[in-house]
Amino acid sequence: MINNFIITLPAKIEKILEKINLNKNGLVFIVDKNKKLIGSVSDGDIRRSILSGYDIKKTILDKSKIVNTKPFFLNYKTDIKTILYHLQNKRNNIKYKCIPLVDNNRIIKDISTIENLRKYPIANLDLGDQEFSKAFDAIKSGWISSKGSYVDQFEKAFSKYLGGGYSVTTSSGATALELALKTFGIGKGDEVILPNFSFAASINSIINVGATPVVVDVEASTWTIDIEKIKKKISKKTKAIMPVHIYGQPCKLDEINKIAKLKKIYVIEDAAEALGGFYKGKKIGLGGDCACFSFYANKIITTGEGGMAVFRKKKNSETASLIKNHGMSSKVFYYHTITGSNFRMTNPQAAIGLAQLNRINEFYKERKKIFDYYNKNLNKFNFIEFLPKNNWSKNSLWLYTIIIKDLKKKYRDILIKKLLAKGIETRPGFVSFNQMNIYKKYCKGSFTVSKKISDQSISLPTTKINYSDQDYIISQLLNEINKYLTFKKL
Numbered sequence: 001m002i003n004n005f006i007i008t009l010p011a012k013i014e015k016i017l018e019k020i021n022l023n024k025n026g027l028v029f030i031v032d033k034n035k036k037l038i039g040s041v042s043d044g045d046i047r048r049s050i051l052s053g054y055d056i057k058k059t060i061l062d063k064s065k066i067v068n069t070k071p072f073f074l075n076y077k078t079d080i081k082t083i084l085y086h087l088q089n090k091r092n093n094i095k096y097k098c099i100p101l102v103d104n105n106r107i108i109k110d111i112s113t114i115e116n117l118r119k120y121p122i123a124n125l126d127l128g129d130q131e132f133s134k135a136f137d138a139i140k141s142g143w144i145s146s147k148g149s150y151v152d153q154f155e156k157a158f159s160k161y162l163g164g165g166y167s168v169t170t171s172s173g174a175t176a177l178e179l180a181l182k183t184f185g186i187g188k189g190d191e192v193i194l195p196n197f198s199f200a201a202s203i204n205s206i207i208n209v210g211a212t213p214v215v216v217d218v219e220a221s222t223w224t225i226d227i228e229k230i231k232k233k234i235s236k237k238t239k240a241i242m243p244v245h246i247y248g249q250p251c252k253l254d255e256i257n258k259i260a261k262l263k264k265i266y267v268i269e270d271a272a273e274a275l276g277g278f279y280k281g282k283k284i285g286l287g288g289d290c291a292c293f294s295f296y297a298n299k300i301i302t303t304g305e306g307g308m309a310v311f312r313k314k315k316n317s318e319t320a321s322l323i324k325n326h327g328m329s330s331k332v333f334y335y336h337t338i339t340g341s342n343f344r345m346t347n348p349q350a351a352i353g354l355a356q357l358n359r360i361n362e363f364y365k366e367r368k369k370i371f372d373y374y375n376k377n378l379n380k381f382n383f384i385e386f387l388p389k390n391n392w393s394k395n396s397l398w399l400y401t402i403i404i405k406d407l408k409k410k411y412r413d414i415l416i417k418k419l420l421a422k423g424i425e426t427r428p429g430f431v432s433f434n435q436m437n438i439y440k441k442y443c444k445g446s447f448t449v450s451k452k453i454s455d456q457s458i459s460l461p462t463t464k465i466n467y468s469d470q471d472y473i474i475s476q477l478l479n480e481i482n483k484y485l486t487f488k489k490l
Contacts, residue, residue: 001111002035002108002110002111004019004022004023005019005023005025005028005029005098005100005111006019006028006029006030006031006035006108007019007028007029007030007031008030008031008032008033009030009038013046013049013050016028016041016046017043017046020042020043020046023098025097025098025113026042026043026044026097027040027041027042027043027045027097027098028040028041029071029100029108029111030067031108034107035107035108036105036106036107036108037071037073037100037102037106037107037108038067038069039067039068039069039070039071040067040068040071041066041067041068042068045066045067045068046066049066071100072086072096072099073099073100073101073102073106074086074099074100074101074102074112075101075102075103075104076101076102076103076109076110078101079468079469080119080120080423080469081423081468081469081472083099083101083112084119084422084423086099087099087112087113087114097113097114098111098112098113099111099112099113119420119423119424119425120423120424120425120461120465120469120472120473121425121461122298122399122425122426122427122459122460122461122462123297123298123399123461123462123463124463124464125297125302126359126363126463126464127352128355128359130355130358130359131351131352131355131356133355134150134351134352134354134355135348135351135352135355137351138150138347138348138350138351139348141347143347144346144347144348145344145346145347146325146344146345146346146347147347148346148347148350149347150347150348150350150351150353150354151169151345151347151350153350153354154167154169154345154350154351154353154354154357155167155168155169155308155350157354157357157358158308158310158357159310161283161357161360162283162285162286162310163282163283163286164286165285165286165291165310165311165312166310166311166312166313166314166316166317167308167309167310167317168308168309168310168311168317168320168321168324169306169307169308169344169345169350169353170306170307170308170309170324170343170344170345171305171306171307171342171343171344171345172201172294172296172305172306172307172343173201173270173272173292173293173294173295173296173299173306173307174201174204174205174294174307175307175324175341175343176292176293176294176307176308176309176343177201177202177205177242177268177270177292177309178205178208178209178341178343179292179309179320179323179324179341179343180268180289180290180292180309180311180320181205181206181209181211181240181268182209182320182323182341183290183309183311183316183319183320183323184239184240184266184268184289184290184316186206186209186211186239186240186266187209187210187211188210188211189211189237190211190212190237190238190239190240191211191212191213191214191235191237191238191239192206192211192212192213192214192238192239192240192241192242192268193214193215193216193225193230193233193234193238193240193241193242194206194213194214194215194216194225194241194242194243194244194270195215195216195217195218195224195225195226195243195244195246195450196215196216196217196218196432196433196434196443196447196450197218197223197244197246197429197430197432197433197449197450197453197454198244198246198270198430198433199272199430200430200433201270201272201294202242202244202270203215203433203439203442206242211239212237212442213433213439213442214233214235214238214442215433215434215439215442215443215444215447216229216230216232216233216445217229217445217446217447217448217449217450218246218449218450218453219449220449221388221390222249222251222252222388222390223246223247223249223387223388223449223453224243224244224245224246224249224250224251224252225241225243225244225251225256226449227252227255227256227259229445230256230259231259234259234263234265238263238265239265239266240260240265240266240267240268241256241259241260241265241266241267241268242268242269242270243256243267243269243270243288244269244270244272245269245270245271245273245274245277245284245396246273247273247387247395247398247399247401247459248273248274248276248277248387248395248396248397248398248399249274249277249387249388249393249395250274250277250278250279250284250393250394250395251269251279253267253269253279253280253287253288254280256288257287257288260288266288266289266290267287267288267289267290268288268289268290268291268292269284269285269287269288269290269291269292270292271284271285271291271292271293272292272293272294272296272299272307273294273299273300273396273398273399274293274396274398275293275299275300275301275360275396276300276360276363276364276396276397277393277394277395277396278393278394279392279393280392280393284396285310286310286312288312289311289312289313289316290309290310290311290312290316291309291310292307292308292309292310293307293308293309293310294306294307295307295308295349295353295356298399299398300360300363300364300367300396300397300398301353301356301357301359301360301363302352302353302356303345303349303350303352303353303356304349304352305349306345306349306350306353307345322337322338322340323338323340323341323343324340324341324342324343324344325340325342325344326340326341326342327339327340327341328340364396364397366463366464367397367462367463368397370400370462370463370465370470371397371400371462373467373470374400374460374470374474377470377471377474378402378474381478382405383404383405383406383407383481383485384402384403384404384405385402385403385404385405386402386403387400387401387402397462398462399427399459399460399462400459400460400461400462401429401457401458401459401460402457402458402460403452403453403456403457403458404456404457404458404481405456406456407456407481407484408455408456409454409455409456411484412428412455412456412457412458413428415458415477415480415481415484416428416458418480419476419477419480422476424460424461424472424473424476424477425461426458426459426460426461427458427459428454428457428458428459429453429454429455429456429457429458429459430454431454432447432450432451432453432454434447434450434451435451435454460473460477461473
């Protein structure tokens, strides 16, 4: 990308215009052979030079006459807040479209524009030497598909981390849920109870195996599935409950398991966002018959795409391993004993996952620091509600999510756009199932709590930010909220 913004002398004007056309920002920066910044030339400078008699095809650019030898630049270590200020605000009647970022020797290291500026993303990848080393080792071994030693290593290490269970890698958190349902023989004619507030993978997995989702509301005190509403929806067709540990907040597993045991049905935990969370002193992942995790790029640990289904019983994990591999026998090539699917994780993905798992305590420590700072600086405002807290669970600290009281969905969405314009990426709460046409037929009854969380919640940047970054995010958030509150009073 930098090459579209720089050119060395001598150069024809037509070549400079080609560069300007490529970067679409109205100028290029003149550099020497080492990419040291010398000056800049804008399309306006070129227009004026042509009017003065320069030949666009033949003339070699004379830097002393056309080049601006004092271009605006910033050090490449400049914080995002400062860069955004100069990109978004006029200075001396100039609004900079792009700014070269240089080192102490004025060597251009990067170019910042409002489009490509690294803003404050909702979540940031954290891949280090260990991840690259293991991924390279997996590729070098030649095993780049689902075969290879890292798949088995990752599964064993995951079970060890949880303190038990039988782990089966999958291609995603969504396929982990589907695999669990298939493993327990859940399909056409069966019902599965789940909460109204969750990512669509939960309900889609049930539909994809041919079963019927039965959607119930969540509790205001936990944001997770309402126990009393589960009891009311149990029927002869109910084969499983799928509690969701939403935003890393654990469900009331003891109460859910009590119902499941009484009715002889399965508990399949959607723990996509809950790796590292605790329920009554035990890590999330071993509370039901199966727990399903996601390793998508914004999760606690990542493999890019990928997931894990952790079964309580070994025989279930063996069935799952068979299903995820096309139902193909491990003893006879191309002999299929059951109808299966391809839900397999690749060896390089597993290698990255193993390295990430080795660093999970580091990630959790960093997230806790971020969560604590947000809490400290936002808890004084009575128009903000926070993620649930109690004495029997410990949140996994996936995304820092709050509810802004009395803020209608329309204005919550406007707030998100306003913050994005300031370089701050935020996310709305999941759209509750009862508000989407495709799922309405599965939603019978009242969904007051989940609709409120869905409409009024917002998630803030949660990874790889420092206190200064958080101060900026908090100040911009409060500034925009106060604008709304002031307008509301008028």
